[in-house]
Amino acid sequence: MSATAFTFDNSYARELQGFYVPWNPARVPAPQLLFFNRELAAELGLDADALDGPEGAAVFAGNTVPAGAAPLAQAYAGHQFGHFAGRLGDGRALLLGEVVDRHGQRRDIAFKGSGPTPFSRGGDGKAAVGPMLREVLIGEAMHALGIPTTRALAVASTGEPVYREVELPGAVLTRVAASHLRVGSFEFFGARREADALRRLADYAIARHDADLAEAPDRHLGLLRRVAQRQARLIAQWMNAGFIHGVMNTDNMTISGETIDYGPCAFMEAHDPAAVFSAIDRGGRYAYANQPLIARWNLARLAETLIPLIASGLDAPGSDAAIQQAVAQATAVIDAFPGWYQAALLQGQRAKLGLQQALDDEADAALAQAWLDLLHAQGVDYTLGWRRLADAAQGQEAPLRALFGDPSALDGWLARWRERCAQEDAGDSDRPGRMRRANPFVIPRNHRVEEALAAAHDGDLQPFRSLLAAVRQPWDETPELARYGEPAPAEVTACYQTFCGT
Numbered sequence: 218m219s220a221t222a223f224t225f226d227n228s229y230a231r232e233l234q235g236f237y238v239p240w241n242p243a244r245v246p247a248p249q250l251l252f253f254n255r256e257l258a259a260e261l262g263l264d265a266d267a268l269d270g271p272e273g274a275a276v277f278a279g280n281t282v283p284a285g286a287a288p289l290a291q292a293y294a295g296h297q298f299g300h301f302a303g304r305l306g307d308g309r310a311l312l313l314g315e316v317v318d319r320h321g322q323r324r325d326i327a328f329k330g331s332g333p334t335p336f337s338r339g340g341d342g343k344a345a346v347g348p349m350l351r352e353v354l355i356g357e358a359m360h361a362l363g364i365p366t367t368r369a370l371a372v373a374s375t376g377e378p379v380y381r382e383v384e385l386p387g388a389v390l391t392r393v394a395a396s397h398l399r400v401g402s403f404e405f406f407g408a409r410r411e412a413d414a415l416r417r418l419a420d421y422a423i424a425r426h427d428a429d430l431a432e433a434p435d436r437h438l439g440l441l442r443r444v445a446q447r448q449a450r451l452i453a454q455w456m457n458a459g460f461i462h463g464v465m466n467t468d469n470m471t472i473s474g475e476t477i478d479y480g481p482c483a484f485m486e487a488h489d490p491a492a493v494f495s496a497i498d499r500g501g502r503y504a505y506a507n508q509p510l511i512a513r514w515n516l517a518r519l520a521e522t523l524i525p526l527i528a529s530g531l532d533a534p535g536s537d538a539a540i541q542q543a544v545a546q547a548t549a550v551i552d553a554f555p556g557w558y559q560a561a562l563l564q565g566q567r568a569k570l571g572l573q574q575a576l577d578d579e580a581d582a583a584l585a586q587a588w589l590d591l592l593h594a595q596g597v598d599y600t601l602g603w604r605r606l607a608d609a610a611q612g613q614e615a616p617l618r619a620l621f622g623d624p625s626a627l628d629g630w631l632a633r634w635r636e637r638c639a640q641e642d643a644g645d646s647d648r649p650g651r652m653r654r655a656n657p658f659v660i661p662r663n664h665r666v667e668e669a670l671a672a673a674h675d676g677d678l679q680p681f682r683s684l685l686a687a688v689r690q691p692w693d694e695t696p697e698l699a700r701y702g703e704p705a706p707a708e709v710t711a712c713y714q715t716f717c718g719t
Contacts, residue, residue, distance in 0.1 A: 225285035227315050232417075236402075238290045245387070251374050260319055277370075290306055292336070294404040308342060347385065350670055367394040369390055407521065435527070448470065458484070467515045488597060524540065525543075527543035569656050574640075597620045602620055
């Protein structure tokens with residue numbers, strides 16, 4: 218067996234024939250590894266030493282298809298900016314196969330930028346170095362923050378250019394995910410009213426992500442509920458981290474509850490509910506504050522596809538009464554989403570505020586909202602505002618007050634917060650430490666990301682490597698990391714835009 222072998226067990230290819238097109242990655246002239254995630258490779262049971270070199274570059278660029286792989290382009294549909302596209306699919310991606318990791322979890326290994334497929338819709342199916350390294354930086358930062366995410370295993374340059382507005386160096390990303398099942402996967406078969414295919418897909422998703430539901434008569438309603446609950450927790454974590462995904466189309470919402478597709482994403486700097494960075498989101502549909510609303514909207518699209526399956530588990534399946542009952546049950550799940558989201562959001566906010574006890578949900582939510590309103594009104598950096606609140610918990614208010622144009626605006630809120638803290642334990646000496654473990658110092662600051670990607674474009678990977686090391690230790694505040702905790706100058710933030718990379 219080759220030292221670069223993968224122990225594949227490809228359940229999607231095996232069990233869902235007709236849901237994909239078998240397809241091979243395009244060959245490239247000069248593969249070279251730019252990034253390799255040795256820690257993730259070990260978690261997947263791979264030989265990191267063997268893959269961290271020319272043999273690995275050939276694998277991760279697509280020139281060498283490992284034994285046991287079953288490369289395929291998945292079919293899916295999706296609502297993009299609210300408009301339904303009935304046939305999207307993997308236009309520049311391939312699912313290479315699946316492995317079971319050292320923790321017994323099944324993981325997809327997939328390429329992004331590996332050439333055109335039958336779903337490419339006229340595109341070249343390729344990717345550039347910059348966007349692929351961006352996905353590494355943001356994904357690893359999210360992982361370090363404890364936010365469910367796909368992760369980058371490798372990025373290989375291809376030795377050939379890709380053409381967007383300008384000529385760019387090409388690259389292929391290898392991405393690891395709990396699965397690549399999306400809301401759009403269900404929409405593909407729901408729109409075609411292919412009930413048998415939809416049932417196969419739903420039962421596969423249940424077996425893979427919610428196996429305890431497999432024998433339940435209402436398992437498809439249970440699947441909807443589980444997906445909604447996972448997304449409620451995920452979006453709450455995004456919001457508490459100041460993360461803006463940028464393109465929350467239904468084909469970018471996973472069934473697993475992982476963050477996927479780091480395209481025009483960014484972390485917010487000055488707190489602004491209307492913050493938008495994506496150049497393609499001209500109407501602000503996916504603005505920071507809209508993310509929980511869009512998540513609910515996307516879940517409603519999933520619910521629509523599952524109605525026939527939910528009805529089939531009721532009395533008189535197929536009848537109008539069963540359909541109406543299924544609609545009512547699915548609607549109840551969608552209507553429960555805001556409560557699940559608010560509970561998850563408040564849980565995170567309490568940790569960020571240094572609170573441990575749930576004494577009064579309404580009062581604590583009001584306290585957190587008043588803090589956010591204060592940050593917004595004063596144009597305070599979101600990440601540093603929370604971080605410096607931990608200093609205030611230690612009796613050091615000056616760093617926090619220095620962030621405010623009018624420091625006196627803090628007085629009333631700080632008094633409320635200290636009174637609330639005292640309701641738990643006036644002598645809680647661990648509060649500042651807990652708060653620093655809930656409020657990062659280092660995030661992928663947009664200007665630092667752009668600096669790193671610009672250097673990588675010119676062949677210098679050191680800024681990328683240094684930034685990657687920094688975002689992997691988000692809670693640490695040291696002199697060495699100081700530059701990575703500094704916000705961008707206001708004039709940079711004011712005109713900053715992100716792009717999807719396609």
